[in-house]
Amino acid sequence: MPSLVRRVKTFLGRIDRRVFPPQESLDALLRAAIAPDCSSVLDVGCGQGGSLLRRVPLLPFSVGVDLHLPPEDPDVPRHSGYVEADILALDERFSPGTFDCVVALDVVEHLERPEGLRLLGSMERIAARRVIVLTPNGFLPQPPTPDNPHQEHISGWTVEDFTARGYRVLGVNGWKPLRGMYGLIRLEPVGFWLRVSILTQSFTERHPRQAFQLLAVKDVGDDTASRRPDSHSPQ
Numbered sequence: 383m384p385s386l387v388r389r390v391k392t393f394l395g396r397i398d399r400r401v402f403p404p405q406e407s408l409d410a411l412l413r414a415a416i417a418p419d420c421s422s423v424l425d426v427g428c429g430q431g432g433s434l435l436r437r438v439p440l441l442p443f444s445v446g447v448d449l450h451l452p453p454e455d456p457d458v459p460r461h462s463g464y465v466e467a468d469i470l471a472l473d474e475r476f477s478p479g480t481f482d483c484v485v486a487l488d489v490v491e492h493l494e495r496p497e498g499l500r501l502l503g504s505m506e507r508i509a510a511r512r513v514i515v516l517t518p519n520g521f522l523p524q525p526p527t528p529d530n531p532h533q534e535h536i537s538g539w540t541v542e543d544f545t546a547r548g549y550r551v552l553g554v555n556g557w558k559p560l561r562g563m564y565g566l567i568r569l570e571p572v573g574f575w576l577r578v579s580i581l582t583q584s585f586t587e588r589h590p591r592q593a594f595q596l597l598a599v600k601d602v603g604d605d606t607a608s609r610r611p612d613s614h615s616p617q
Contacts, residue, residue, distance in 0.1 A: 407583045408516075408554045408597070409437045412485075415514055415599050416441070420482035425461060426469050426505060427489035428452070434485060435459035445481070447472070470497055472504040479510040479603065487516040495537045502547065506602055515544070515598045519553070519590065524563045533564075541590050544598035553586035553593025555579065561594045 412434075416423060421442045425434045428446030435441065436459055446452070446461040449468055467475050469489070484505040490498040505513045521538025541551045555561060556579030562568040569575040579594075586593035 407580075407587065411552060411554065411587075411597055412437045412514070415512065415597075416483050416485075420511055422481045422483070424476065424481040424484045424508060426472065426484060426486040426501070427492075428461065428464070433487065435461065447475070469501060470504075472501070472508060476508045478507045480508050482509070482511045483514065484509040484512075485514040485516075487514075489517070490515060490539060491517050491522070491535045491537055492532060493537060498537055498539070506547075506600065509602050511601065511603060513549075513600045513602060515549070515596075516554070517596055517598075519558055519593050519596050522563070539596065541596060544596065544600075547600065549598040549600040551590045552597045552599070553588070553590035553595070554583070554597050555594040556586055557582040557592060558586075558594045565594070 416438050423441055423444040425446045428448045430452040444461040445463045447465040447467055451464050451466050517539045522535055524535040526534040544551050560575055560579045567575045590596055
């Protein structure tokens, strides 16, 4: 009987993970925005992990840029290369049109608004095809953590901030009131409300003002020529 119970729990767990995959929507949206026609990606503020590589596997060429580069870790997917630099000085390191796609995932909210606007301008110049930004919907108060002072949120960004610059905006991570600091579910029981959040994703994707996070995508330029990896070295 105990073995039967374990098998039933395992079976139900598999169904649950298939029906409620917490990151599948964001992963699919990123793949759809990057993979079809972008062979090179600059990951701005890449941080300590290889999140972009996990979400968009088999990228031909990608570079992470951050003031603090990630340590060598064989268990973490890595970019093709890294540049240690201040992300507010991108124009000093990369020429216009250097990468097909430039992304900043959970970055602009950690900057003062004028700095964030400056960063967006740099990204739009460096990208030959597309710019992608992921950020909370509006200002989300979030303090630094003991092990990472850079977790603090300083600015908030809205749908209108991005549409005014020519971005199309999708909502991700479900209905905004269900999540709080660090993207964690705010209500109890967490497991139930996490599933509710996932179920609301299809609605908030089309109605980003109701979503917890915004995925803003802007097509730039008309250059459709493929770019060779050896053309992406920083200045």
